[in-house]
Amino acid sequence: MLDFLGNLERTNMCGELRAADSGKQVVLMGWVNRRRDHGNLIFLDLRDRTGIAQVVLDHDLIPDGHAKGEQVRPEYVVAAVGKVRLRDKDAINPKMPTGEIEIEATELRVLNDARLAPFSPSEEAIQNEEVRLKYRYIDLRRPEMQRSFKLRHDITLAIRESLSKQGFLEIETPILTKSTPEGARDFLVPSRVHSGEFYALPQSPQIFKQILMISGFDRYFQIARCFRDEDLRADRQLEFTQVDLEMSFPKQETVFGVVEQFMKAGFAAAGIDLPIPFPRITYDESMRQFGTDKPDLRLPGLIDARPAFTDDTLATLQIDPALPVVALRIPGVGELSRKEREDNHPLFDQKKGAKFIDDFKRLAKGFPEAAARVRELAGAADADFVIVVAGDPAHHIKASDTKFPGRLSEREINVYAAAGNFRAELAKKYADRHGAFKVTDEVVQNAAARGISERNGASEPIDGSKAFNPMWLIDFPMFEFDLAAAKWMPAHHPFTAPIEADMANLKSDPASVRANCYDLAMNGLELGSGSIRIHRKDVQQQIFASLGISDEEARARFGFFLDALEYGTPPHGGIALGLDRIAMLLAGASNLREVIAFPKTAKAIDLMAEAPTPVSEQQLKELHIRVAAKS
């Protein structure tokens, strides 16, 4: 039999009671985490989002309550009325924050029962994703999840406060809108009123925030939901949240300063001190050193191994002498068997026109000096695993061979990228052996263990400089050459301004033009990117022209925006940072699902809500839509 709540009012949360509360009359409400039945004495662990408190049901004191306690099962929802009392010395549980006290119950009300769940929130073992996602409401009850979402809340709040203090206004922009210039696939929403016409969900508030600058709001921000219909990854969901901001009259430096302030505040809310300013690296340099534009500085970068090889050696090894020869080093992996090495081969992206040498014993047999020199250049200890990545002359991929002064060619980038990707994958695989990621985990756990969520960052944050490595990436190329289309394509959205000094080369040497844009990377993740925008109509037209976007196309896609540009547009620029990714890093998670309450699977399914689904004929008819057979 279930009880009514009646006029009971909760007086305290389960996790907040301490020895100092002893003697207090309290009413606790929550879920039964565990029940320990000793016959005439029953212990209930009562759980809510703040923690767990032990409730004692003594048959001699409350026979009724004790009888109810016998019926209670895990995840039943109960109210316990009683007195806080100190436990006997030998009954104190030092593992629990509330371990010095317990509730001597005078009444127990069973507010609701619960079916046996497929897993228990109190279980330590991590459940399989399928079950966790299907029963997300159970999964979210796990203390770890509750902690992550409290953390995300604290971070978001701190960022909001910081931006507000820095003069930014939070303004909402439409969800039902028009295709934005980000370049991903749009989610389309059919219009009932306008047959055959569609809204698009925003891939970002890009155009609207620029218009807000034209509107004179000076500084705008938004915790904005964005939608992109692309395949998912560990760090990519269909919908995600950006800390989006835009400001008038900024230099790059101005934007960096604003971001560094709110990042520092956000990290402080998680109990971690993030040193500012963040270091900077150019795109080309990042590709050379890490083979990626989102470097992870916790592991050694790529090493130029070209000096270890003579031209003859390269010829024998069938390595392109004109392309980079780099070594990557994963510390502490130890020697791998032939089988183990082969198991790693699928991690290497074959399509980039690069090859690798991971069998150093064999290399040393043919070319002992080269093998030794590579390890020396790489600074490799005995236990370090070293791989050489280089250009494959036999593999002719479609890529621009053209070398522009001071810039990397596409083929060079491909070799670096193949190495960088291999490095990242191997680093993930051998995380236990090199231990470089453990530092991060420890800092995160320390911060969490010190009860950050309760304190709201009141005490000294933990030094995060070893665990979190932010890095500004600058000097991106403005254009990429698309061989298939035989034209220059924007590397960013078409409102990104070129660096003023490079504008003279727009026509003569597009490859040398740098974009006035920037990325923020941290621990192998892209946290965000932004740019100084084009604010002059003539420059915008020039860029469209060099991108091969016709006037008609520009008008059709962004006509209203081009109009707005003509009515007094201030110089402006901004950035957007992935809030989910920031929360993920600070939660010590390696997947966005851990910090998104109701995420989708890699195949874009919501296993709990069971979306997407077909819709009724009636709905389709209203929307003037007919579904074609699967092709």
Next chain:
RNA sequence: GGGGACGUAGCUCAGUUGGUUAGAGCGCUGCCCUGUCACGGCAGAGGUCGCGGGUUCGAGCCCCGUCGUCCCCGCCA
């Protein structure tokens, strides 16, 4: 679209070279227990080995296909 890993009890997993009736821990059910806190004790229930097909005297194990989950490439900043 492509590559890789995984799929055995509610959960976590073991299962030898293809061989009788598929196991363990946790959880669950019943009974017992007044100081446990991952309580303990006794007893018990629980399986279409993801699904379909094939090879074989015989398949959890081998082969083909398919579905699902995860990671990666493509795609996406």
